[in-house]
Amino acid sequence: MAYKEKRSFDDKYQPADIEARCQAFWDEQKVYAYNPDAPAEATYSVDTPPPTVSGSLHIGHIMGYTQADVKIRYQRMCGKSVFNPIGWDDNGLPTERRVQNYYNIACNPHVPYDKNFVPVHVENNKEPRKEVSRQNFIEACHMLTKEDEKVFENMFRRMGFSLDWDIQYTTIGKDSIRISQASFLDLVKKGMVSSVEAPTMWDVDFQSAIAQAEIEDREVDGFFHDLRFNIQGEPDKFLTIATTRPEFLPACIAVVAHPDDERYQPYFGKTAIVPLFNIPVPILASEHAEKDKGTGILMVCTFGDAADVAWWKQSHLPVKQIIGRDGRLMPIVYGEGAFVSLDVPKARACYDQIAGLPVKKARAKLVEMLQESGDLLSQPRPIKHMVKFYEKGSQPLEFVSSRQWFVDILSHKQKWIERGQEIQWFPPYMRSRYEAWVNGLNQNWCISRQRFFGVPFPVWYPLDAQGNPNYDAPIFADEARLPVDPTVDTPTGYTESQRGQPNGFVGDTDIMDTWATSSVTPQIAMAAAPKGSHLSMPFDMRYMGHDIIRTWAFYTIMKADANAGTIPWKQAHVNGFVLDPDRKKMSKSKGNVITPIALVETYSADGVRYWAARNKLGIDTLFEETVMGQGKKLVMKMYNASKFVMNIVSASPLAQQADYVPYIKEPLDKAWACKLAQTLAGATVAFQNSDYAAALEAVEMRFWDFCDNYLEIVKARAYAGDTSAVASLMLTIDLFAKLFAPFCPFIAEEVYQARCWANATDSVHAQRWPQVEEWASVISENADLYDALTPVVAEIRKTKTMANTSQKTPVKNVRILAPAKQIELLKQAEQDLVNVGSLLPGALHYEEADTIMADQVELELPKKE
């Protein structure tokens, strides 16, 4: 059914009705469908950011997607076949965490699968979490992500994002797994991936390794503890060592001071004794110690922080790992292995009191013990210090030695920076941020996570005769077999019965970092495209928030280069954040998140889009509802002005005339046509510079000018049936419908479809961006007429306002001062001036002058009663 039959344009403006109508119409017409037959040069390909569906849908999404959608809609109107897929990021830790809370369950890989288990949402999960099998847990993840995706889809449709809903993918889908695994195997083949046993940043809650990009620093309260370290052979001397983490005493491997520090020079080479545990450790000189920090001398432990790790690596000292994967102190038997002590029974007695405790409790207990023994030299001094956290975690990260898969990114940093330079960044300074991040990388990319819901590594390990895995001889899957799940699938050359048996095999149980999948979204999107598409990397554009330059942007650029030897996209659009009125970033925990749906209901989708499109790319913007109100007013005005024009046009015989342009003959109408051409040119240039905000401003200004001035001026003539005025109004409405289409697609469609002079069946969004050639024949060289007339009208209005009288008050006299040429022009629109100003016969006088102005305005004021 055609759009037009479903509606009547006599109603009041009803945004919800318009929005529903448009959505149905666009779906039916497949307005945003990608045409796979389009050649590459006529295609505009977008690497859409797949939203994390387990997260909250907030106003920031709306802004970012709208800003991109405006630009994408412009490209479509320029005749491009737009490839605008939609993906859902549903794998990884955020989903697991949400599933755990939502259903109050936890994954325990040792629990057997229960095929009758149905997860149920638990409102107040006070009960302990029910432990379920890995497979049950993954099924629950799939279930919930499907629901979450619907929430996003509804909102995105409501906002009118011109996504192709037939091209969807999920980051946990089969293709995503296959492509991620293939990318991994390709990097293996290229020698860029290795499995390494090393101290890794570890989240004790999630019990998984974490990559550098996922870390954030948080300021936390802590205490400095001044501890007494005796010196072997010098009973009357001791060292004062300040530490915030006394629980690491049993893991101390050395004490270091700066080589130039005269206070400690006499002790270098001697041995310090760790209190309580009586561990002999060397006193060493090291550049990384700072003289004026703390007491200038510090203890090195395995591993208190990243500096400890770095120092340990070049020290050849043994590891004393005391923190377990669960964040508790591991059971250590003092006196065995690296854990030497001068007083083994005492060390054991001390350690027994803290073994098994979580880090914080162990710290408190040790402080107590140190106080009793007199090794705590002063009261703990409170300080605030920065501690590394997993960005989604709540406990400080620990360094835990474990085997992980690493991608070598450090040896190619320069290459990634150069690739970044091949990409056009909007705004351009975002490239500096990218380069700063790449330059600052100091760890290779740890891509393995000890979690469940994600892409498995296509890897098995052979077991030796004792049943121990040989990690140095991993068995990689053949690419043809992908996707594989090594915990289910059997490696080539083995039988399933050999799983876990001596001389058999075992599957890698880790999953990949979610970015290992997100970094191949162009490839995944291409796999989701119809067969025979002419798509290839680089895509035309990717858009994203500036917070993920370090993750999504970097990893995608890196993978595109490593896997495919290209850049992933030609342009990177980086949008800013939405800040609350106190200039704080909106976040769920602060309770300042605004729900987009309420805003759409209040201001209409077009109104909210208007707000988003007014904000420039890359700039963090204050959440400002009054701007949405402005948008709503604009849209409502568009509706009412169009309605008014259509009433006029429908009374004219010209309504049947599709080719109305030749009827535009009056000089003022031609001058107006010229103003329209100027606006179109300005908006087009702005769009070409990706400055959609400037394009909107130009269109909006001209539209208000139309309503306030031109429409008022020609109203009377148009009412009288003058075909030039009617045709000019038809042109104006046609044009504004298209000019507003990228910004406010709903009202644009409504107006376009409702035109009484055209039986539109195609969507306005399938139309070409206007070309000035369409009405070039009526553009006069005397465009100045419009600019000359409006100040005269303004002066008359001002006089009436000052006289506190109605604008309909008749004018007895008005003198227009202008250059001779302008007077000639103005005379051509004399009747319009008489109409709009309510001039009495003979009121108009002209006088030559250098500039245009009107004065001596005399009104025929109504007699006062």
Place this chain on the structure above:
RNA sequence: GGGUGUAUAGCUCAGUUGGUUAGAGCGCUACGUUCACAUCGUAGAGGUCAUAGGUUCGAGUCCUAUUACACCCACCA
């Protein structure tokens, strides 16, 4: 400490390659309309363009320094 931005009316923001009395919307005040307009229109008040220097005939616009704020990174004994 390093990097990247930002600083223009009470609020949110425009100000293109330096060029005459610095703009818009919202808010405020006054008046007028209510037969396109759950309104709309017209006008008014309100800014030493963060500060200090400099370049120039001329600087909100270019240069230098300073200050404040935001984000990223480093430091984290």
